[in-house]
Amino acid sequence: MNISGILLQLFQNTLVVLVAPLLLGWVNQCRAWLQNRTGPGILRPYLNLFKLFQKDAVLAHNASPLFRFHPYILFACMWLAASLVPVIATDLPLSPAVDVIVLVGIFALARVFISLAAMDIGTSFGTLGARREMLVGFLAEPALLMVFFTAAAISHSTSLSTIVETLAHKQFVLHPSLAFAAIAFIMVLLAENARIPVDNPSTHLELTMIHEAMILEYSARHLALIEWASALKLLAFSTIGIAVFLPWGIAEAGNWGAIPLALVALFLKLAAAGAGLALLETVSAKMRIFRVPEFMGTAFLLAVLGLLVHFLHGS
Amino acid sequence: MIFVSTLLPIDVALGVIVYWLLLAFAGLLLQNTRTITRVIFPAGAAGALVLAAAALSGLGGPANVAVLPLGLPDLPFHLRMDSLSAFFMLLLGAASIGISLYSAGYFRDYEGNELGLLCFEYHIFLAAMALVFLADDAYLFMVAWEAMALSSYFLVTTDHVVPEIRRAGFLYLLIAHVGAIAILMCFGVMQGGHGDYTFATMRNAHLNELWASVTFLLALFGFGAKAGIVPLHVWLPEAHPAAPSPVSAMMSGIMLKTAIYGILRVTFDLIDVQLWWWGVLALTLGLITALFGVIFAAVQTDMKRLLAYSSIENIGIILVGIGLAITFHVFRKDAVAALALTATLYHALNHAFMKGLLFLGTGSVLHATGERKLGKLGGLIHPMPKLALLVLVGALAIAGLPPLNGFVSEWLILQAFLLSPGLPHSYLNMLIPIAAAALVLASALAGYVMVKFYGVIFLGQPREGKFEDAHDIGIWERIGLGWLALGCILLGVFPVFVILLIDPVTQLMVGHTLGGSAAQTGWLWLTPLEPGRASYSPLILFLIVIVGVIFTMLAVKKFYHGRLRHGPAWDCGFPEQTARMQDTAEGFGQPIRQIFEPFFGVTRIVPTPFDKHPHYRGESRDRIWDYAYLPIASVTEKLSALIGRLQHGRIHIYLLYSFLTLLALLAFVR
Known part of the structure; x- marks a missing residue:
């Protein structure tokens, strides 16, 4: 572990936490454009966070310490997850500590905590949201893991750095298994980040809401941290997708000269991914909550199919 | 110091087993709530600590062997502690420290005879499990195994005045014995006709593929009944809620692992071929x-049934x-x-x-x-x-x-x-x-x-x-x-x-x-x-x-002013909030029940609009009962009815049976 590696890691930690709301703003802005609206501007999420940090927090009488403590855990988990994905350079000092299975475990930890916090006040919406979140989660988590397993089986490693290096070095070969995995991954991304068609991030008070139902009781700084964590989660998922399916342009370990180029490549890819996400959300309609298990089941089966194709076909 | 240095881990383990047995009898005789909870259970935990330490030192060391001149004449108990036994003894010791200490507080409301019996059975249970891990012949293994099953049966039925608990205990005992028969037969196959039931003989016996497979299947069935492998799991969700919680903890946390030990011992140690x-x-x-x-x-x-299924x-x-x-x-x-x-x-x-x-x-x-x-x-x-x-x-x-x-x-x-x-x-x-x-x-x-x-x-x-x-x-x-x-x-x-x-x-x-x-x-x-x-x-x-x-x-x-107000829960502004509007356990499980509906036998009692006191009830049944256990039970009952015809209660008919049996035996043996 050398000093430049640590610096790079710190740089990435700072970068993700600052850039995350920008990606959210960009997606929302693209959505607005696609719907022929002017849109709130891509800096809106920052202003929202700023606004929330100004307000007085209101806490329900029934809240337990778990309720107050949860936003910090959620934020720390998502921040960690986003900092671990090799987005600009591989072989960061923290990358051996966490492989893809642990990454999924971190997301699961955050999900369990947010569901528990939602049940803490004991309101009807809170428990309902918690139940739905776990329902989406118990199918999304294995699907995500299967996607990672496909990539891991191709590169014979579960370490994200090795996966990215292996896939980046290969010439452009179309892995049929990765094609299945990519579709499954997009479905998981939509579900995990509370996007249409599974959930709608821009409405409140909808009977089919999932994520919003869980955080109804939060306000001010707690809500700001949760919103920020959601933005970090979206960034983490986008960068995971980029790292596994479009790894070209990333800087190898210790190659400082390649980093500016890697940064430019990353921002271009993120912009494209955000626009694509907005397009997907615009052309699809939100589905009934009872259809969500089918949607997630499809994602899971596609991911398993991808892994099977790899094992049978060898690529 | 010389004495200490020659003390083998197996001797310490044996010492702990004897110590537990002594504690068991002390509890039975004293029957004093204060002494039992404040002295005997913590003392049991101390024994568990010593056992864990002995197991730790036995891990990785050479296998210790001991022969106890107990049991039947010419059939002494063989004991052996190798790394596998030591690992499971470590598990037993380390986990039961916590459970015994907890019991010291938990049983404070129990009194007299009930507590004395409970303390007796609890420590017998502990000692029997340790003995299962130490046994090096089928004879001692079965004795320890049965002692474990019986002591845990009595622990499960601590509250025997409740009919459901007696039923749960019976089911547990039944499946434990069906399993024990399979284990006995498994040992019978493994000794390969030598008539010597020590594990050492079994290790040296060479089974062909067919007999090895028979052994493996018998072991999987017999130990599976204790571990709760589907479809032999039905006793777990009944017995765990019936038992007092420290007993459930011990059964689920430790006793199920004796079955895992058995499978590993038979498959990787006693049989020399694998398929x-x-x-x-x-x-x-x-x-x-x-x-x-x-x-x-x-x-x-039910929270304990939930945990029982989670153990499965x-x-x-x-x-x-x-x-x-x-x-x-x-x-x-x-x-x-x-x-x-x-x-x-x-x-x-x-x-x-x-x-x-x-x-x-x-x-x-x-x-x-x-x-x-x-x-x-x-x-x-x-x-x-x-x-x-x-x-x-x-x-x-x-x-x-x-x-x-x-x-x-x-x-x-x-x-x-x-x-x-x-x-x-x-x-x-x-x-x-x-x-x-x-x-x-x-x-x-x-x-x-x-x-x-x-x-x-x-x-x-x-x-x-x-x-x-x-x-x-x-x-x-x-x-x-x-x-x-x-x-x-x-x-x-x-x-x-x-x-x-x-x-x-x-x-x-x-x-x-x-x-x-x-x-x-x-x-x-x-x-x-x-x-x-x-x-x-x-x-x-x-x-x-x-x-x-x-x-x-x-x-x-640093950056936030930190102002905080307390208020009623918002919940989207709905004014009438009661605690009954939260999800119940049934509501929380509803999506799973809907997705996996074919697995469950779901019965629902839905109220009609005219019910004065509408009541909703949903029940999920284990279909294995309907498809496997109930048919087996009815066949058994029919067979027993047929066999029951032999009984007339008249002595000359029984004498006739004896006579016919003698004749048949004479014809066979000659």
Whole structure:
């Protein structure tokens, strides 16, 4: 572990936490454009966070310490997850500590905590949201893991750095298994980040809401941290997708000269991914909550199919 | 000092067993609540500590042998402590320290004869389990096995005035004995006609493939009945809720592992051949058990039944590990076999801690509220914050979340799947990813189950009535639960040390270890084969999350004014909020019931619009009862009725039977 590696890691930690709301703003802005609206501007999420940090927090009488403590855990988990994905350079000092299975475990930890916090006040919406979140989660988590397993089986490693290096070095070969995995991954991304068609991030008070139902009781700084964590989660998922399916342009370990180029490549890819996400959300309609298990089941089966194709076909 | 240096681990273990037996009789004779709870149970915990220490020193050492001149003439008891026994004794000792200390507080309301008997059976149970691990001949093994089954039967039926508990006890005893018969026959096959039932003979006997397979199937059936492998699991959800909570903790955390020990002992030690389809069978059964257990756990409304089904799931995961280990071992992929076996043993150890912790936690809830139905609990984090914190550790651990211990063993099993080298059969290769997917699904569902378990009991508001007089746990309970919770954390954060402990066992069983590669990059990093392929450092992860949380808190504190108001819950502005509007346990499990409807026999009683007192009731039944057990029971009853015709109650007819039997025997023997 050398000093430049640590610096790079710190740089990435700072970068993700600052850039995350920008990606959210960009997606929302693209959505607005696609719907022929002017849109709130891509800096809106920052202003929202700023606004929330100004307000007085209101806490329900029934809240337990778990309720107050949860936003910090959620934020720390998502921040960690986003900092671990090799987005600009591989072989960061923290990358051996966490492989893809642990990454999924971190997301699961955050999900369990947010569901528990939602049940803490004991309101009807809170428990309902918690139940739905776990329902989406118990199918999304294995699907995500299967996607990672496909990539891991191709590169014979579960370490994200090795996966990215292996896939980046290969010439452009179309892995049929990765094609299945990519579709499954997009479905998981939509579900995990509370996007249409599974959930709608821009409405409140909808009977089919999932994520919003869980955080109804939060306000001010707690809500700001949760919103920020959601933005970090979206960034983490986008960068995971980029790292596994479009790894070209990333800087190898210790190659400082390649980093500016890697940064430019990353921002271009993120912009494209955000626009694509907005397009997907615009052309699809939100589905009934009872259809969500089918949607997630499809994602899971596609991911398993991808892994099977790899094992049978060898690529 | 010379005496100490010549004291072998096996002697210490024997000493602890005798000590436990003495404690058992002391409890039976004294029957004084104060003495039993304040002296005997803590003394039992001290014995467990000594046993764990002896086991620790016995791990990796040479096998100790002892012969006790007890039992029948010319048939002494053979004892042997090798690394496998030592590992399971370590599990027994380490987990029962916490359970015994907890019992010291938990049984304070029991009195007189009942407590005396309970203390007696409890320590006999402990001693019998230790003896199962030490036995080196079939005779002693069966004696210890039966002592274990009987003492636990009496513990389950502590509340024998309740008819359901007597029924649950009977079911447990029945299945335990069906299993015991299979184990007896398994030993019978293995001794190979020598008439010598020591394990040493069995190790040297060479069975052909057919007889080896028969042995394996009998062992899987017999030990599976004790472990709760589907379809022999039906006693678990009945017996666990019936027993007092420390007993449930002991049965689920430790006794189920004696069955795992038995399977490992027979498959890897006593039989010298193995066939690949055994592994596939164990893998498939394990997956079915894991998925079945977790799906049923998700729809339970009784907290102890929920945990019982969760135990079935974990036994399934352990069996998956055994199946993988057998398969890889047969194809001589011993590095991965060692990985799978390490994961199996690790998970067994983890489960003893996690499930012990959770069952004891339900005991405290039951004690404080008198309520076992999840639908009536809620909001217990307010009156019982210490218990809530300790149970949270167990719930997160069993949900398989990093950086706790449940995650490490699941991570290792998944690594074994992923690192599986090409196997010679193409359909085996196909099975591996499908099995991995099913296992991952089961462990994700475990998260669902644990959110339900913890959220419904501890969070929200009390659903019916207020638990204002619910008291937090006392000092003994706190120490017992704290020990188990500490185990969950340490086993999760320092995996390399645990793997080094398991190494002698895998060396013994598959001739390969994980420790060399696991520790090659230092104790901080867990690398199952080589660092480039996979690595995990729970301690670093733990520290980063803590640093992240503290950093965020400090930053928020610095930049935020910190004003905070308390108000009623908002809930989208709905004015009429009652505690009954929260999800009940049934509501929380509803999506799972809907998705997996074909698995359950669901009966619903739905009110009509004209009901004066509308009542909704839904029940999920285990279909295995209808398809397997009830037909077997009715066939048995018919057969018994036929055989019953032989009985007339007239003595000359019985004399005629004896005469005919003699004639038949004469004709045969001649």
